[in-house]
Amino acid sequence: MAGETDWLKMFPGLTRLSEEMRDRLTRSSMVVSLAEGSRIYGPGQAPEAFLLLLEGTVRVQQVSENGREIVLYRVHAGESCALTTACLMSYEDYLAEAIAETLVRAVAVPRPTFDELIARSAEFRQLVFTAFSQRVTNLFRVIEDVAFGRMDLRLADKLIELSPGSDQISVTQQQLASELGTAREVVSRLLSEFQRRGFIQSGRGSITIQRRGELEALVRMG
Amino acid sequence: MAGETDWLKMFPGLTRLSEEMRDRLTRSSMVVSLAEGSRIYGPGQAPEAFLLLLEGTVRVQQVSENGREIVLYRVHAGESCALTTACLMSYEDYLAEAIAETLVRAVAVPRPTFDELIARSAEFRQLVFTAFSQRVTNLFRVIEDVAFGRMDLRLADKLIELSPGSDQISVTQQQLASELGTAREVVSRLLSEFQRRGFIQSGRGSITIQRRGELEALVRMG
DNA sequence: CCAGGTCGGTGACATAGTCACAGACATTTC
DNA sequence: GAAATGTCTGTGACTATGTCACCGACCTGG
Numbered sequence: 001m002a003g004e005t006d007w008l009k010m011f012p013g014l015t016r017l018s019e020e021m022r023d024r025l026t027r028s029s030m031v032v033s034l035a036e037g038s039r040i041y042g043p044g045q046a047p048e049a050f051l052l053l054l055e056g057t058v059r060v061q062q063v064s065e066n067g068r069e070i071v072l073y074r075v076h077a078g079e080s081c082a083l084t085t086a087c088l089m090s091y092e093d094y095l096a097e098a099i100a101e102t103l104v105r106a107v108a109v110p111r112p113t114f115d116e117l118i119a120r121s122a123e124f125r126q127l128v129f130t131a132f133s134q135r136v137t138n139l140f141r142v143i144e145d146v147a148f149g150r151m152d153l154r155l156a157d158k159l160i161e162l163s164p165g166s167d168q169i170s171v172t173q174q175q176l177a178s179e180l181g182t183a184r185e186v187v188s189r190l191l192s193e194f195q196r197r198g199f200i201q202s203g204r205g206s207i208t209i210q211r212r213g214e215l216e217a218l219v220r221m222g
Numbered sequence: 223m224a225g226e227t228d229w230l231k232m233f234p235g236l237t238r239l240s241e242e243m244r245d246r247l248t249r250s251s252m253v254v255s256l257a258e259g260s261r262i263y264g265p266g267q268a269p270e271a272f273l274l275l276l277e278g279t280v281r282v283q284q285v286s287e288n289g290r291e292i293v294l295y296r297v298h299a300g301e302s303c304a305l306t307t308a309c310l311m312s313y314e315d316y317l318a319e320a321i322a323e324t325l326v327r328a329v330a331v332p333r334p335t336f337d338e339l340i341a342r343s344a345e346f347r348q349l350v351f352t353a354f355s356q357r358v359t360n361l362f363r364v365i366e367d368v369a370f371g372r373m374d375l376r377l378a379d380k381l382i383e384l385s386p387g388s389d390q391i392s393v394t395q396q397q398l399a400s401e402l403g404t405a406r407e408v409v410s411r412l413l414s415e416f417q418r419r420g421f422i423q424s425g426r427g428s429i430t431i432q433r434r435g436e437l438e439a440l441v442r443m444g
Numbered sequence: 445c446c447a448g449g450t451c452g453g454t455g456a457c458a459t460a461g462t463c464a465c466a467g468a469c470a471t472t473t474c
Numbered sequence: 475g476a477a478a479t480g481t482c483t484g485t486g487a488c489t490a491t492g493t494c495a496c497c498g499a500c501c502t503g504g
Contacts, residue, residue, distance in 0.1 A: 143294065203452095426468080448501100451498105
């Protein structure tokens with residue numbers, strides 16, 4: 001219950017809350033820390049609070065019976081777990097799990113407070129609904145990719161996404177496979193092909209982009 | 223603006239609205255009719271209203287560039303388009319489309335009214351959030367199926383789902399393919415195999431279940 | 445150095461998707 | 475009712491993706 005309110009600045013959507021609402025929010029919520037790798041929620045582990053991320057990232061993924069995984073989306077600092085929370089607040093069995101990818105610091109808003117803010121603040125509603133719709137739009141994109149997308153293009157796209165600043169990526173083939181919902185062997189073969197064509201240099205636990213332009217062209221043109 | 227309020231009975235979640243809220247809802251919303259096959263919304267066609275379905279079904283699906291389709295979910299009488307609506311109310315580009323599968327009658331709640339009800343009625347919030355979470359849970363299931371599921375089991379499951387009362391289904395292979403997000407040829411081959419094993423009898427535009435038990439066993443046991 | 449774990453490569457096979465095409469059936473048109 | 479047209483289905487050949495069973499390379503901590 002510390003009077004720490006600095007974190008409000010992290011959420012542009014909250015800056016225009018009324019004085020009263022801000023008070024309500026800061027007084028009844030708590031800043032929590034979650035260790036890297038910890039499971040925030042999953043099947044049989046519903047959340048009791050709405051989370052606003054201050055620091056770190058949360059990965060939401062699905063795991064199949066035979067061990068294959070697929071990443072559904074990530075929640076970054078400055079974003080909320082609106083979707084996951086809403087899902088769990090009013091409904092039953094959950095099929096995905098949320099993992100702290102790094103050390104995570106977050107504001108936990110208890111359910112009654114969340115409900116009150118939804119009721120009383122149009123700004124807060126806007127924040128929550130926008131978060132929802134972005135996530136859902138993204139889920140639609142995941143479905144489209146998985147159902148209709150070519151794996152080589154999806155992998156090339158992922159490599160570009162993972163190397164924004166440097167051309168060096170630290171990632172294992174298994175991690176890439178989990179991102180895309182495929183098997184490691186498939187990633188192995190596609191990477192071999194990319195390497196044969198000179199697009200990348202692949203080593204144990206790391207990949208170096210050598211011809212970003214050609215990778216991008218591949219994604220664009222198919 | 224007709225004083226028609228009978229439809230409130232269709233939505234158990236709304237029966238406990240206060241007198242005032244009920245009035246607000248019935249007075250500012252309109253009952254609309256949509257022809258079979260009409261597109262309710264899609265890319266570049268955002269909805270301006272929140273829909274509560276009185277009659278008929280709405281199919282929400284995605285279409286890929288090369289013409290393949292996948293059904294994401296259906297909205298039935300007594301349900302709401304909460305997800306689709308929310309998606310569009312506060313966010314940009316849409317990737318899916320909603321089609322009236324039959325003649326559809328629905329209550330269209332204008333956005334300001336929707337917003338006011340969310341603000342002022344805990345019951346209405348409950349209704350909307352529950353609808354959200356059910357849809358999202360279902361989307362997660364779709365992703366799991368598409369990413370990890372075997373096509374023969376998914377098809378068998380779909381056949382069972384489509385034949386609740388009678389053992390006779392009127393459906394083309396193309397329709398089944400669109401339900402599952404696969405190609406017609408794949409459906410053709412799987413149906414041949416089911417027929418060879420005596421599970422079904424397949425004809426032009428129709429399928430007859432002959433050994434439902436074995437189909438169900440296939441789905442259960444893999 | 446070596447023991448055990450993680451990571452990556454590969455051949456053989458199974459499943460799924462694409463392409464091209466042909467035949468069967470249904471409906472319209474004359 | 476015969477022909478023309480459109481829809482629905484079946485199939486062969488091929489490519490892409492996923493599964494299984496391995497093995498060898500590398501890494502880390504005794």
